[in-house]
Amino acid sequence: MNITQINGYHLRFKPAEPLGNARTFIRERNFLALEVKTDAGLSGWGEVFSSPWAAAALIQRQMAKEVINRSPLDHGVIYARLLGSIGYDKRGASMMAISALDMAMHDLAARAQNISVAQLLGGVVRDALPCYASGPFIREGADPYAHYERDIERYLKQGFKAVKPRAGISPRADAKMAERVRSSIGDDLEFMIDINQGYSSAAASQAVQMIEHTRPLWVEEPVHPEDLEGYQRVANATTIPIAGGEALGSLASFNAFIASGAPTVLQPDLTVCGGFTGYRKAAALAEAREICAMPHAFGTGINFCASLQMAAATPTRHYGLSAPYPWVEYDPTGNPLIELCDISLDSNGLITLPPGPGLGLELSPDHLTPWIVEHWSVNSP
Numbered sequence: 001m002n003i004t005q006i007n008g009y010h011l012r013f014k015p016a017e018p019l020g021n022a023r024t025f026i027r028e029r030n031f032l033a034l035e036v037k038t039d040a041g042l043s044g045w046g047e048v049f050s051s052p053w054a055a056a057a058l059i060q061r062q063m064a065k066e067v068i069n070r071s072p073l074d075h076g077v078i079y080a081r082l083l084g085s086i087g088y089d090k091r092g093a094s095m096m097a098i099s100a101l102d103m104a105m106h107d108l109a110a111r112a113q114n115i116s117v118a119q120l121l122g123g124v125v126r127d128a129l130p131c132y133a134s135g136p137f138i139r140e141g142a143d144p145y146a147h148y149e150r151d152i153e154r155y156l157k158q159g160f161k162a163v164k165p166r167a168g169i170s171p172r173a174d175a176k177m178a179e180r181v182r183s184s185i186g187d188d189l190e191f192m193i194d195i196n197q198g199y200s201s202a203a204a205s206q207a208v209q210m211i212e213h214t215r216p217l218w219v220e221e222p223v224h225p226e227d228l229e230g231y232q233r234v235a236n237a238t239t240i241p242i243a244g245g246e247a248l249g250s251l252a253s254f255n256a257f258i259a260s261g262a263p264t265v266l267q268p269d270l271t272v273c274g275g276f277t278g279y280r281k282a283a284a285l286a287e288a289r290e291i292c293a294m295p296h297a298f299g300t301g302i303n304f305c306a307s308l309q310m311a312a313a314t315p316t317r318h319y320g321l322s323a324p325y326p327w328v329e330y331d332p333t334g335n336p337l338i339e340l341c342d343i344s345l346d347s348n349g350l351i352t353l354p355p356g357p358g359l360g361l362e363l364s365p366d367h368l369t370p371w372i373v374e375h376w377s378v379n380s381p
């Protein structure tokens with residue numbers, strides 16, 4: 001079985017309301033869905049969530065030739081070749097392009113054996129994964145957190161047992177918001193605070209001290225991802241676990257981040273860190289320090305299904321939690337592209353691994369039609 005064609009589908013939609021975080025308002029969401037086809041008639045899917053246009057150019061002009069006419073069962077060999085083919089950009093768009101290819105090749109390798117990617121990775125530890133609602137998001141206007149209780153009530157009605165509000169307006173405003181969130185969810189459910197790289201280490205240190213009494217499960221990306229001293233300063237200022245890693249691409253960057261001692265929750269994104277291959281390497285570094293990796297996912301159903309597969313194959317860690325780690329991030333903002341996967345949340349906040357082979361995603365380009373803004377193909381010469 002050899003790869004014969006790579007198709008790129010650039011997808012776009014506008015959220016009903018701009019999604020605000022500490023740095024920006026997301027008014028338009030762009031993704032690349034990558035379909036890798038074989039001469040056996042199978043298709044595997046991958047995703048680029050950040051920098052889709054740059055990653056697409058790299059795949060089309062540089063990486064496709066390393067993949068086409070090769071077997072997806074050789075995904076490890078191909079990964080090493082792709083990594084060796086990139087010159088200076090070890091952390092950015094190159095890793096995102098490799099991530100999508102690696103994800104699609106794992107989908108294919110599993111489909112070829114009629115097993116799930118979780119089985120390909122060593123087996124299913126858990127087939128129902130705790131999922132948390134990644135929201136609410138900051139809104140424009142005088143009171144950016146005003147709607148949080150209303151949104152959270154909706155997430156809890158859907159079955160989520162944990163929510164992750166965005167923060168970063170000011171330490172004082174964050175603290176007031178966290179108090180309101182804690183009182184609206186009660187003592188038995190969990191919430192996390194995501195600052196999306198928005199603060200200096202001084203502001204983040206103030207913020208974590210002011211919200212500590214509300215007992216969030218973690219504070220995520222308090223500072224810029226490469227500000228390791230800033231991360232250490234924030235971690236030293238609080239007993240709240242510090243999370244991060246979604247923006248890291250290279251193994252070296254994960255190594256430095258973990259070795260800083262600051263994070264106790266590692267969140268590689270399968271579309272950024274090198275797909276399943278890169279994720280497992282980063283997770284192994286984390287495991288050496290008894291840190292459980294759990295997937296960051298805020299894209300389409302492709303990365304969500306990939307994240308479910310990765311989490312399903314990950315040994316659980318109890319750590320005194322209401323449900324053992326890893327937990328999986330779910331985009332509850334009405335993203336139509338996450339609905340590409342046929343999954344549902346149960347009343348315990350769990351999503352069951354889809355029964356199909358590969359990623360468990362039955363996707364054809366027809367399903368993507370309403371959102372496609374551009375399509376390209378690279379064929380076997």
Ligand SMILES: [Mg+2]
Pocket residue numbers: 194196220221246
């Ligand atoms: Mg985040």
